[in-house]
Amino acid sequence: MGYEPANRQTTSDFLVSVTDPNARIVRPGITSLPRTAGEFAQYFKKSSFGIANRNEINDYTSQFVGKRNIALAYKESAQAEHAKYTRPARCIQS
Secondary structure (H helix, E strand, C coil): CCECCCCCCCHHHHHHHHCCCCCCCECCCCCCCCCCHHHHHHHHHHCHHHHHHHHHHHHHHHHHCCCHHHHHHHHHHHHHHCCCCCCCCCCCCC
16 A cells, blocks of 8 residues: 555554554655545455455355345254253343
8 A cells, every 4th residue: 555564563553553644654655645534445445355355245245145044044053052941032141
Protein backbone atom coordinates (compact mmCIF):
# COMPACT_ATOMS: atom_id res chain seq x y z
CA MET A 1 0.00 0.00 0.00
CA GLY A 2 2.86 2.34 0.60
CA TYR A 3 3.07 2.55 4.38
CA GLU A 4 5.91 1.15 6.41
CA PRO A 5 6.22 0.19 10.07
CA ALA A 6 8.23 2.23 12.53
CA ASN A 7 11.50 0.78 13.79
CA ARG A 8 10.83 -2.30 15.97
CA GLN A 9 7.05 -1.90 15.62
CA THR A 10 4.98 -5.06 16.00
CA THR A 11 2.59 -6.12 13.25
CA SER A 12 -0.46 -5.37 15.36
CA ASP A 13 0.86 -1.90 16.25
CA PHE A 14 1.62 -1.25 12.59
CA LEU A 15 -1.90 -2.18 11.54
CA VAL A 16 -3.33 0.14 14.18
CA SER A 17 -1.00 2.95 13.12
CA VAL A 18 -2.16 2.70 9.50
CA THR A 19 -5.65 3.60 10.69
CA ASP A 20 -4.32 6.71 12.45
CA PRO A 21 -3.53 9.57 10.05
CA ASN A 22 -1.02 11.01 12.55
CA ALA A 23 0.88 7.74 13.00
CA ARG A 24 1.26 6.58 9.38
CA ILE A 25 4.73 6.48 7.88
CA VAL A 26 4.70 6.78 4.09
CA ARG A 27 7.39 5.01 2.09
CA PRO A 28 9.65 7.40 0.21
CA GLY A 29 8.57 7.98 -3.38
CA ILE A 30 4.98 6.86 -2.86
CA THR A 31 2.46 9.55 -3.74
CA SER A 32 -0.90 7.86 -4.32
CA LEU A 33 -2.12 6.36 -1.05
CA PRO A 34 -5.50 5.73 0.52
CA ARG A 35 -6.10 8.21 3.34
CA THR A 36 -9.78 8.03 4.25
CA ALA A 37 -11.87 5.05 5.33
CA GLY A 38 -13.63 5.08 1.96
CA GLU A 39 -10.34 5.10 0.07
CA PHE A 40 -9.05 2.17 2.17
CA ALA A 41 -12.28 0.25 1.43
CA GLN A 42 -11.94 0.88 -2.32
CA TYR A 43 -8.27 -0.11 -2.24
CA PHE A 44 -9.14 -3.38 -0.49
CA LYS A 45 -12.04 -4.18 -2.84
CA LYS A 46 -9.79 -3.75 -5.88
CA SER A 47 -6.90 -5.76 -4.39
CA SER A 48 -6.38 -9.46 -4.99
CA PHE A 49 -7.25 -10.08 -1.32
CA GLY A 50 -10.51 -8.17 -1.67
CA ILE A 51 -11.46 -10.04 -4.82
CA ALA A 52 -10.63 -13.40 -3.22
CA ASN A 53 -12.64 -12.41 -0.14
CA ARG A 54 -15.65 -11.46 -2.25
CA ASN A 55 -15.39 -14.76 -4.17
CA GLU A 56 -15.32 -16.73 -0.91
CA ILE A 57 -18.39 -14.88 0.34
CA ASN A 58 -20.24 -15.53 -2.91
CA ASP A 59 -19.27 -19.23 -2.84
CA TYR A 60 -20.44 -19.56 0.76
CA THR A 61 -23.69 -17.74 0.03
CA SER A 62 -24.51 -19.86 -3.00
CA GLN A 63 -23.58 -23.05 -1.17
CA PHE A 64 -25.28 -22.54 2.20
CA VAL A 65 -27.59 -19.52 2.45
CA GLY A 66 -31.25 -20.29 1.89
CA LYS A 67 -30.70 -24.06 1.83
CA ARG A 68 -33.32 -25.48 4.18
CA ASN A 69 -31.93 -29.02 4.10
CA ILE A 70 -28.51 -27.83 5.26
CA ALA A 71 -30.07 -25.83 8.10
CA LEU A 72 -32.05 -28.84 9.24
CA ALA A 73 -28.98 -31.09 9.09
CA TYR A 74 -27.10 -28.56 11.22
CA LYS A 75 -29.89 -28.43 13.81
CA GLU A 76 -30.02 -32.22 13.99
CA SER A 77 -26.25 -32.39 14.39
CA ALA A 78 -26.31 -29.80 17.17
CA GLN A 79 -29.12 -31.65 18.97
CA ALA A 80 -27.22 -34.95 18.67
CA GLU A 81 -24.24 -33.39 20.45
CA HIS A 82 -26.30 -32.53 23.55
CA ALA A 83 -26.65 -34.98 26.39
CA LYS A 84 -29.76 -37.15 26.15
CA TYR A 85 -31.08 -36.07 29.51
CA THR A 86 -30.45 -32.32 29.27
CA ARG A 87 -33.61 -30.27 29.36
CA PRO A 88 -33.93 -28.37 26.03
CA ALA A 89 -35.08 -25.08 27.62
CA ARG A 90 -32.41 -24.96 30.28
CA CYS A 91 -30.42 -21.73 30.31
CA ILE A 92 -26.93 -21.32 31.72
CA GLN A 93 -26.81 -18.42 34.12
CA SER A 94 -23.64 -16.84 35.36
